Amino acid sequence: MDNPISTPPVPLWRQHDFRLLLGGRLVSQLGDSLQFLALPLLVVALTGSPTQAGLLLGLQTVVYLVFGLVAGALVDRWNRRTTMIWCEIGRGSLTATVPVAAMSGVLGMPQLYAVALLNGVLSTLFGAANGSALPNIVPVRDLAAALGTVGAFSSGLRIVGSAVAGVAYAAGRMLPFAVNAVSFLASAAFLRAIRTDFEQVRPAAPGSPRTLVTDIGRGLAWLWHRPVIRTLALLDAADSLRFGAGYLLIVMLAQGLHASPTQTALVFTGAGVGALLGSLLAPALTRRFPLGSLSITMLWAEALAFPFYALAPTWWLLLVVAFTESVVSPVYNVALDSHRLAVTPDALRGRVTSAIDTLTTGGAAIGTIASGALIARLGTTTLTFMLAGWLAFLALAATLSRTVRTARV
Incomplete structure (x- = not known):
């Protein structure tokens, strides 16, 4: 035969x-x-x-x-x-x-x-x-590569x-x-x-608003009963608080170093280049390492890099920190998103995706709204170390979580 x-x-x-x-x-x-x-x-x-x-x-x-x-x-x-x-x-x-x-x-x-x-x-x-x-x-099999490609082109x-x-x-x-x-x-x-x-x-x-509410509830219930996706989504949303606060914080840190508007823009250009590199690396890293190991490593890398925003003595070293820290997020996001998209049933994918995006968008919005008041009250240096501490707390929580440690794509 x-x-x-x-x-x-x-x-x-x-x-x-x-x-x-x-x-x-x-x-x-x-x-x-x-x-x-x-x-x-x-x-x-x-x-x-x-x-x-x-x-x-x-x-x-x-x-x-x-x-x-x-x-x-x-x-x-x-x-x-x-x-x-x-x-x-x-x-x-x-x-x-x-x-x-x-x-x-x-x-x-x-x-x-x-x-x-x-x-x-x-x-x-x-x-x-x-x-x-x-x-x-x-x-x-191509989800991670597709997400990394989209991220790389978007960053560029x-x-x-x-x-x-x-x-x-x-x-x-x-x-x-x-x-x-x-x-x-x-x-x-x-x-x-x-x-x-x-x-x-x-x-x-959908036949009625009540049916729509039921559909939303089913999507949220499915998400809640998937410990890996739920836990990593909550960690990502908590990380978004820092991300939302970071934009204004970096602007104020650059001003504190007497950076010109052009130099401040170059700091964010450095962050964009870092995100581009992270997107290019993400597919290979996602194939090679388990999801849990990537998540824990990326959170610790963010936590260890973030304090250097406050320690950088010149704007170009601030650019180096922004570049280094920005490499991390795309790797984590590609690993998490490719896993979530692969295991979520097609009929629920819109609801699960929107629920997670709502969490992360809400976290970023809260961070953005609160950043101005926190900078005025605490100063840029203190807030930088507070956010670094928040990232260290999230990294420790991920490390201690058996759900995260054993997660695999």
Whole structure:
């Protein structure tokens, strides 16, 4: 009897649908990078109020915290690719209203708040669907490589995007918004060209709000009864507190070293380069080491690196610390996300993904909100060591947890 001929695995870069998914994401992210800088500058130009700029930027986070769980349940009920395409078309259309209104001389803050709110809802839906679809686009064996590739390109684009954003805004105040609107439509075209289904089985649409609440509860119950994913998700959310507080803290530490705005920006560029390196290393490390060992090692590495932010005597050494510390997170995130996506049933993936993202987003938001008051009250040095202590506590908790120590991808 003849032996069946096994089909050799197709390298990730030769997988047509993954290339399209990655291309659409990068095009959209480039547009977002341009608008992220342009939006607060536009608000300050219209109102002269940095407070209103901060409120507008924070609105999307608030929307995610309020709507995230609902979005996860909805994308588990809907066709994910169709949902993502219409979200991109909607976001592109909403964003296009900003330059149109500006050219008509009627642009004002009510419109910008409405656009930010509606875009926040669509972005939350898109993110839940996008995070759930990847295991249906690439084989399970390629999940870590796919996540690392996406992370590497995103980090690289974030580095380039910051520089391009300033040039685009200087060329024309509405240019970043126009480019972003086009990028959403281009992303929709990429998604439309993907041949693979984004879900295995699509259930019927929800019949009532009560049914939706039941669906959310089922997703949370499944997550709660998976000790490895639950424990690591809680540790990640607690780590996000430090991440949220870190941005303003590093800015103030750089100012304390008399760094210029350009030098401060270079510190964050160093962090971006570190994240890029971590994303490139993550797939190989995920294949070689158990999930628990990676998680514990990464948390201790963060805890040991963080105090050096307060000890750095010059801005360029601050850059070195930012680079070193930023290598860690992508490795941990790729290992955790590839494990979670591989073991979560497809029908629950949107709800589980949105629940974890809501936890981490909430942690980062709390850290961001509290950072200003903590710096004013404690000072940058004391807060740096407090956050380092918090990271050491999390690393110790992970080390003592049998669930984490024995976790494997």
